[in-house]
Structure formats: structure tokens, C-alpha cells
Amino acid sequence: MIPTKTGKDLQMMKAAFREFYFNHGNRIEEPVRIQNREFGLMGFDGVMKRHLKFSSLGRLVASLVLETPSDVFASNAQYDFPVLPISEKGWRGADLIFDIDLKDLDLKCRLSHSYMTCFSCRSCYFSGSEDRCPKCGSNNFAEVMLPCDRCINGLKSEVSKLHRFLASDIGISPEKITTYFSGNNGFHVHVLDESFNDLNSQARADLAAYIMGIGILADVIGVRRDTHNDFRVRFPLGGLDYGWRKRISDKLGISITSERKLTKLVKELGDIEQFRKRVADIAKEMGVRIDSQVTTDVHRVFRMPGTLNSKSGLTKTLCLDLDSFDPFEESCQLSSREVAVEIMPPRLKLRLKGERFSLSEEIVRVPIFIGVYLISKGLAHAV
Numbered sequence: 001m002i003p004t005k006t007g008k009d010l011q012m013m014k015a016a017f018r019e020f021y022f023n024h025g026n027r028i029e030e031p032v033r034i035q036n037r038e039f040g041l042m043g044f045d046g047v048m049k050r051h052l053k054f055s056s057l058g059r060l061v062a063s064l065v066l067e068t069p070s071d072v073f074a075s076n077a078q079y080d081f082p083v084l085p086i087s088e089k090g091w092r093g094a095d096l097i098f099d100i101d102l103k104d105l106d107l108k109c110r111l112s113h114s115y116m117t118c119f120s121c122r123s124c125y126f127s128g129s130e131d132r133c134p135k136c137g138s139n140n141f142a143e144v145m146l147p148c149d150r151c152i153n154g155l156k157s158e159v160s161k162l163h164r165f166l167a168s169d170i171g172i173s174p175e176k177i178t179t180y181f182s183g184n185n186g187f188h189v190h191v192l193d194e195s196f197n198d199l200n201s202q203a204r205a206d207l208a209a210y211i212m213g214i215g216i217l218a219d220v221i222g223v224r225r226d227t228h229n230d231f232r233v234r235f236p237l238g239g240l241d242y243g244w245r246k247r248i249s250d251k252l253g254i255s256i257t258s259e260r261k262l263t264k265l266v267k268e269l270g271d272i273e274q275f276r277k278r279v280a281d282i283a284k285e286m287g288v289r290i291d292s293q294v295t296t297d298v299h300r301v302f303r304m305p306g307t308l309n310s311k312s313g314l315t316k317t318l319c320l321d322l323d324s325f326d327p328f329e330e331s332c333q334l335s336s337r338e339v340a341v342e343i344m345p346p347r348l349k350l351r352l353k354g355e356r357f358s359l360s361e362e363i364v365r366v367p368i369f370i371g372v373y374l375i376s377k378g379l380a381h382a383v
């Protein structure tokens with residue numbers, strides 16, 4: 001939950017967003033067969049308009065300048081009739097998309113850049129273990145955070161892991177895998193291979209579970225319960241050279257000739273149940289931390305590449321080279337026009353668009369890209 005914004009906050013954000021779409025609307029990526037997509041526009045009033053249709057990118061951009069929504073979404077699905085209710089749209093397949101979000105990574109640096117902001121008295125503090133506002137005693141507060149370089153690197157390594165699964169296990173050629181920074185705390189990976197478009201929700205759920213390492217059994221490397229309620233080891237005929245059977249056997253130090261070693265290992269752990277648990281733990285540890293609900297939903301509207309994310313004022317951006325990609329540079333595309341804001345936390349440091357800022361609890365003039373970034377996180381207010 002993001003702390004409430006004032007009318008002035010929303011006015012400042014909306015003006016910055018309108019200016020962006022007026023000057024840089026051409027940076028929005030046109031979806032394949034735009035006329036068959038459903039669009040959703042989230043207003044700064046918090047109301048989402050769905051079931052919209054735009055026949056060209058030009059018409060969409062014109063509408064963004066005119067209406068200036070806070071967030072812009074297009075369906076991953078293609079429909080015969082995008083404006084009708086879901087049951088009547090005529091589904092014609094959906095792009096396969098994966099979402100990797102900071103909230104699923106549980107990184108240790110989080111507390112070092114988290115703040116609590118109070119809804120009642122608007123005070124803002126470094127986050128600790130408080131369960132109520134130290135100033136007014138209210139328990140109505142939100143924890144907000146500014147991601148750091150370690151957060152971004154943690155996300156990138158998870159994205160690379162996903163790339164490896166998609167290429168080596170699923171057989172998707174790397175040039176058909178496109179990666180975007182979401183504009184806030186995550187990355188979206190889009191598969192541009194239409195042979196996956198017909199997959200239904202269940203098939204996508206199975207694919208997501210495989211990638212996450214859920215439901216990987218000891219059977220995969222040939223350890224099974226036998227008729228005497230004991231176990232037996234018989235390696236799979238196809239060997240141990242690919243997929244999860246390779247990951248699990250490498251992790252256990254097992255090769256196709258080490259049947260006795262594997263038998264010993266199971267006995268050392270106690271019994272087959274303990275071994276199964278060990279395999280499940282390894283698979284969970286080695287799997288990719290994706291948000292499976294995102295992959296499974298075939299009627300979802302997704303943030304459009306090239307549009308602004310109202311949780312940060314940063315742009316959803318294509319990452320041509322993941323290693324060198326720096327969201328705090330490349331995704332910060334609002335102007336440098338100066339605005340006055342009141343900084344809420346006692347102090348904060350951040351780096352954005354090639355500049356380092358060290359700010360403290362006072363009214364300051366800052367470039368609007370900083371103002372919007374902090375307002376969107378609830379760490380500053382427009383004055």
C-alpha cells in the first residue's frame with residue numbers, strides 16, 4: 001500500500017506524465033496486431049478503464065496526452081472483439097510472459113533502505129520493528145522502500161536464471177526472449193514465439209511450476225519406492241544430462257555410474273521420504289522465483305513498454321544488454337524542470353539520471369524526475 005497523495009502531489013505527477021507523453025509518446029512499443037488488443041488505462045483517481053481498443057499507436061498516444069492516465073496497460077491476449085466483455089471477446093491466444101518481482105526475492109538489503117510513513121500524521125521514519133507510529137501512535141502506516149543496486153543485481157541474476165531455463169529446458173531461442181525493466185521493482189520477460197500463444201491457463205501453470213522447481217520428484221533421478229515399502233534406484237534410460245535430472249544429480253554429486261553412491265546417500269538421510277524432501281528443497285532453491293499468477297493469466301492487461309510506472313515515475317524499458325542495464329539511468333525519462341517538494345524522511349540518499357542526491361527533512365527544489373520519484377513512493381509531497 002502506497003501512502004495517500006495530496007491533490008498537489010497528483011497534479012505534479014499528472015503534469016510530468018503529460019509532458020512525457022507529449023514529447024516521448026513515440027517511445028511506446030506498439031504491440032503486435034494492436035487492433036486485436038484490449039487496453040486498460042488507470043486514472044490518477046484510482047479508477048481503471050478496461051475493454052478499450054486503439055486501432056493505431058498514434059491514437060493511443062493522442063489519448064495519453066489528452067487524458068494522462070497514471071498507468072497504461074495492453075492485453076497479452078489477442079481478441080476478435082477487444083471491447084466486449086471477456087466471455088464474448090473471442091480469445092485468439094496470448095503472449096507468454098514472466099514476472100520477477102523484488103517482493104519474491106527476500107533480499108537482506110531491504111531493511112537498509114525501507115521507511116515507514118504514517119497515514120495519520122504524515123511522519124516518516126527509517127523502518128525498524130515498530131508496530132505503530134513513534135510520533136502519533138497510529139498503527140495506520142505503510143512501509144515503503146527505494147531499491148538499491150544490490151536489489152537490481154539480485155533481480156538481474158534471477159532474470160538470467162529464467163533465461164537459462166527458457167533456452168535450455170523449454171527450447172526457446174534466446175533471440176525470442178525479450179526482457180524489460182518494469183519501471184519499479186521488477187523485470188518482465190516476454191516470449192516472442194507465437195507457438196506458445198495457444199497454451200491455456202493450466203499448461204502455463206505447469207510451465208511456471210516446472211521453472212519454479214515445484215513438484216520435482218525424486219523419481220526424476222530414478223529413486224522410487226519399491227513393493228516392500230523400501231526404495232530402489234534405477235537411473236532413467238534417457239540419462240542424467242538435461243533438465244531437472246541434471247540439476248539435481250549435479251547438486252548431489254551423482255553421475256550415471258554412481259548408483260551405489262546414490263543408494264548410500266538415501267540411506268544416510270534416513271529413508272526415501274527424507275530423500276524426497278531433500279530433492280524438493282534443492283528444486284525449490286534452484287528454481288526461479290517468478291510470480292506464477294502473472295504467467296498463468298491469459299486475460300491479463302500488462303504494463304506497456306515505453307510507458308510510465310506511477311509507483312516510481314520511471315519507464316518500463318527494454319533491456320538490450322541485461323548486465324550493463326542501469327534502470328536508474330536508462331528508465332528515468334522525465335524532464336529536469338525544477339519543482340519544490342517537502343522531503344518527509346529525516347534523510348535519504350539516491351542516485352537518478354546521472355546525479356547523486358542527498359536530501360533531508362525540509363522543503364527543497366529538485367528536478368521533477370526526483371520530485372515525482374519520491375512523491376510516488378510517499379517520501380515527499382508537492383508544495
Ligand SMILES: [Zn+2]
Pocket residue numbers: 118119120121122123133134135136137138
Ligand atoms: Zn503518525
Ligand SMILES: [Zn+2]
Pocket residue numbers: 107109110113147148149150151152
Ligand atoms: Zn537493496
